[in-house]
Amino acid sequence: MKRITIYDVAKEADVSLATVSRVINDSNVVREDTRNRVQEAIEKLGYKPNAIAQGLALSKTTTISIVMSEKLLAYNTKILNGLMDVAKIYNYNIMFHTTSKGISKMQDVIESIIKSRVDGVILFNDNFTEDEMEVLHEYQIPMVVVGARFEGKKDENVGNVYVDFERLAYDLVRDLIEQGVDDITLMEDRLNLSMMKQLKKGIEKAFEDAGKNFEGYISYGDGYKSSYAFFKDYFKDHKPAKFNMAFRDSQAIAVMNAAAEAGFHSPEDLQIVSVLDSKYLNMVRPRISSYNIPEYDMGAISMRLLTKMLVSDRDQDENRNIEISYTPIPRDTTKEELFY
Amino acid sequence: MKRITIYDVAKEADVSLATVSRVINDSNVVREDTRNRVQEAIEKLGYKPNAIAQGLALSKTTTISIVMSEKLLAYNTKILNGLMDVAKIYNYNIMFHTTSKGISKMQDVIESIIKSRVDGVILFNDNFTEDEMEVLHEYQIPMVVVGARFEGKKDENVGNVYVDFERLAYDLVRDLIEQGVDDITLMEDRLNLSMMKQLKKGIEKAFEDAGKNFEGYISYGDGYKSSYAFFKDYFKDHKPAKFNMAFRDSQAIAVMNAAAEAGFHSPEDLQIVSVLDSKYLNMVRPRISSYNIPEYDMGAISMRLLTKMLVSDRDQDENRNIEISYTPIPRDTTKEELFY
DNA sequence: TTGTAAGCGTTATCAA
C-alpha cells in the first residue's frame, strides 16, 4: 500500500500542495470552503503529514533527547514522567537514550543525538565527563542537566535544574553536631557518585566548621544484597553509628535490617535517614525518615526550561539555573529533636 | 554556525556528494585514497550525516517507538532496559511515549507515531482498546505487544511476548485446592486490569474444575496507602484468607503489614504471594514469596522479535508469539508444601 | 486566496 502524501491530498481536493500544507499548518490565509475540501480529502485518504519531511524542510524536528543511565532508570521514573508530560504539552517527541557500561557508551549516544538533529537534550547528571559534554557544546545543542548541580562549562545553551545536596548534608550535620551527635556515617552509593561527592563535601564542611574531622564514609559493594551482607558482618564487632545517612531506600533498609538482626534498634540505637524518598520507606517497619524532593516537578521544570531555551532569543538572560527545594520527612527512624 | 552538510564535505575533499555518500555508507566501490581524502574532510569539518535527510531518502527511520502507560513505568524499568539494550545493538533509535489519563491519550500517541514514520512499535499490554490498535494496523506498522497475552486482532505485523498469567493462577490454585486450601483471596490491581482479568480467569477455572465457586476477589483503591487502609479496616472484623494473592509488591506488603498489626502473622495465619517479584519483597520481614519472571529478557526478546519482523520477508512464518516462563520464588510467607 | 518553484540533506540510478 502506497503511503499517502501531500500530493495525493492535493489531487483529491483539486488544489495545489501549497494549499494543503497551509491547512495542515493552520495558516489562516486559506478560504473556508477550500479548507473544508482539503480537510475532507485528508480524512478520506487518511493522510498523516510525514514528520521526517517536515523536519527536513524546517530544520527542526520538534523532538528532544533524554539520556539517562540504565542503572538510574529505576530510581528516576517520577522525573521521567514529569519530563514526558511537559514534553507532551509542548508537542515535543522524545528520543530516549540509556547509557550503560558495556553496551551503550555515552560517546555513541551523543553521536546518535547529533545525527538525529534533535532540538534539545535533557541529561541526567551522572557519570558523564566534561569531554563528552564538550561535543554537544560544539554542536550548540541546547541542553539541561537535571539532578545534581552541574559543574561543567556553561553558557546560554546549558541549563541546570538541581537539588543542592551539599547544602542539604551540611545543614543536617551542622544541626546534629550542635546537638552533640557527631557519630555519623555516610553510606556510599555507587550508582550515584556525583551526588555522593556533594553529600560528602557538605558533611565534611560541617565537621570542619565544628573543628572536627569526618571519618564516617563507608564504602562497600552495590545494591541491597551487598549492603546487607556488609552490615551483617560489620555489626558482629561494631556498634552502629548514632546517625546513618543513606542515599537511597535500599541502603537505608539494609542497615536497618542488619542492625535489627544484630539487636540494634532504630531510632534508639541508630538513627537512619534516606536522602531520596520512596514509598517503600513507608512500608518497612520501623518507617524510615527521608527528604521530600519533588521529583515529578523537577522533570516538569526541566522540560519547561528547555522548551523556553528553544524559543527564546539567545541574548535573553532568563535564569537557566534552578534550585529545587526539599523538606525533611520525619518518620520512625529519627528522633524528633534532631530531624524535623 | 552553519551546519555542515554533505556538500561541504564534498567540496572540501574535492569529490562529488555521491562519493561522500558512498564512504559514509561503507560502499566498497570507492578507491582507497579518495576514501581517505573524504574521511579526512569529514573529520576536519566535524561532519555528522543528517539522519532526518537519510530517513527521508530511504523511507526508513531506523527508530522504534515504545509506548507505555505512565503509571506502569515504575514497574517496568527492567523490561525497558532489555528493550533499550537490544535496540542499541541493532542500531535503532527509540522514540518513547507515555500515556496517561489526562494529558496524553493513546489516540494522540498513535497519531504522533504514525507521523514520525517509525519502523516499528513496542506496546506494553495495558489499557489500550482494539479500536486504537486498529489504526496502527491500518497503517501496517509492525508491532509487538509485550506483557500479557494479546487478545486483539493479529496478523504477520503483530507479535506478542507474554507471560501466561491465566495458567500461572490456574496451576497455583489447583494445587492449593488439592491440598485443601480454598480460602483464597485475589487483590485487585487497578494499574493492570488486563493482567488481573487473566489471573482471575485462571483462578475461577481452577475453582470450577474442583466444583467450587471463587468469591475471593477483593477490589479497593489504588496503591499501597489505600490497600493498607482497606486491610486495616477489614481486619477489624474479618480474619485474613488463608492464601492471599497480590499482583505487585506494594499490595502484598499492605496486607502483610495490616495483618501483622491486627495480630495475624504470615505464614501461619495467612500466606502471601506477590505475582511480580521485586527486590523489596526480600527486604521486608517476613520476606514475601513471589514468582521469578525474567523481565529484562522479555524486553530483549521483544525487541529482537521486532527487529526480525522488520527485516524478514512477510511470508516467512516464524513464530511471532513467544511465551515467557516463570518460576516460583518461595520465601517466608508461604508454606513449603504449598508453594514451591 | 492560491499556485509555482526552490530548498531542506540525503540516497540511488544511470552515464560517463
Added chain:
DNA sequence: TTGATAACGCTTACAA
C-alpha cells in the same frame, strides 16, 4: 571508480 541528477515529502518565498 566517479559524477549528474532525480527522487524522498514537506515548507515557504514569491508571483499570480
